[in-house]
Amino acid sequence: MNVMVLIVAIAVVxxxxxxxxxxxxxARSLMDIPNARSSHSQPTPRGGGVAIVVAFLLGLCVASATGLDLPAEIYYSLLGSGSAIALLGFLxxxxxxxxxxRLLGHFAAAAWALFWLGGLPPLVILGHSVDFGWSGYLLASLYLVWLLNLYNFMDGIDGIASIEAICVCLGGALLYVLHGYTDAAVLPLLLSFAVAGFLYWNFPPAKIFMGDAGSGFLGVVLGVLSLQAAWIDQSLLWGWLILLGIFVVDATFTLLRRLLRGDKVYEAHRSHAYQxxxxxxGRxxxxxxxxxxxxxxxxLPVAVWVAQGGDGLIGLLLAYLPLxxxxIKFRAGELERK
Structure with missing residues (x-):
């Protein structure tokens, strides 16, 4: 099947x-009712992220069945971990x-993904090659679990999680093309178009919310795609981490600030910078x-610079500093003033 036909079809689905x-x-009154910790003011249907899950996994299966040169390890990694996280979020x-x-399920899904991917490859950090060995599995599992959870934390206003996923995936696909790995660009393109179909209904003001099934699924799939990129070319991992910067910085900065203050970090709040x-x-x-x-x-420009030979760690620090x-400017993690 032609790749462009497939990705457009997935968007329509x-x-x-x-x-x-x-x-x-x-019809079933499955509504997100506003409360003191909400960022919206109107009751809104929830659970629309299931459409992203079904559309992407369908595209994944079609891509594999029609011979689009999809490696078995990435196919089984995405299919297993993505389905598990989506089901857990749906429940x-x-x-x-x-x-x-939930956390046990998250680590089980991460373990499945890493069984197929193989943990972390050696990375060049400040000019030195670092082989993580078995510790790479631990670091990668923590990375996947944190990414899928932070994606859930950051899905708090209309369209933000969808826009982030589309930008990251299109940027990741561009990095593959610049490196000459055009076949690898298919999966991020599939995900971006699946999310684009959902975004029509989720763009501010949202007519339906994503829900945990969609946000957790996006987090783990983006994580798996970024780790796959590391095995293709280690500089690509730095590029993906840079592209994920907005969500990573806001969620991590907010969590650390709340931890230092002694807050119960598992409780709902609305103290992220974007909130x-x-x-x-006011909108x-x-x-x-x-x-x-x-x-x-x-x-994206910083990620492209790294992909063209710039130092990955320096590029990451350069990208994250303004974030x-x-x-800080938008008070991430601060107590809300009464």
Whole structure:
């Protein structure tokens, strides 16, 4: 099957499934009701991220079945870990699952993904090659679990998680093309178009929310794709980490600040920088569009510079520094003033 036909078809599938899920949620009163910790003010259907899951996994299976040169390790890694996290999130969306069981499921999914991927490859850090060995499995599992959780934390205003995924995937696909690995660009393109179909319904003001099934799925799939990139060419991992910078910096900075203050970090809150920014501007749209602009105008050029021979760690620090400044400016992790 032609790749362009496949990715456009996946976008249409995601769009149509989201419409059906919205009708289902409205009929069954599966609504996200605003509360003191919400960033929205109107009851809104939830669970639309299931459309992203179904559309992407369908595209993954079609790509494999039609001979698009999809390595078995990435196919089974994505299929197993993505399905498990989506199912866990779906169950949590429809009835609370204790945090310890969710976390156990997250690590089990990460272990499955890493069984197929092989942990972390040797990385060049400041000119020195570092072979992580078995510790690479531990570091990679922590990375995957943190990424899927932070993606859930950052899915708090209309369109932001969708815009971030699209920008990261399109940027990752561009890095592959620049390196000459055009076949590897298929998977991030598939994911970006699946999310684009959902974004039609999630763009501010959102007509349906993603839910934990969608946000957790996006987090783990982006994590797996970034680790796959490391095995293709280690400089590509730095590029993916740079592209993920907005979510990584905001979520990590906020978590550390709340930990230092002694907060219960598993409790819901609205103290991320993007949440403060949306309240300051009085709307979600300016913040969501700013995320797209930062990705395209700042993080992508830095990632391209690293892909063309720049030092990965220096590029990462260069990319993250302005994001840390923004996190401080928009009070990430601070207690909300009464």
């Amino acid at each position: 995601a769009w149509g499934l989201t419409a059906l899920l919205r009708r289902y949620a409205l 949590d969306d429809h009835g609370h699952i204790a945090a310890r069981w 403060y920014a949306s309240r300051q501007f 979600h749209l300016p913040v969501t569009l700013a995320v797209a602009a930062i990705n395209l105008c700042w993080l 840390i400044v923004l996190a």
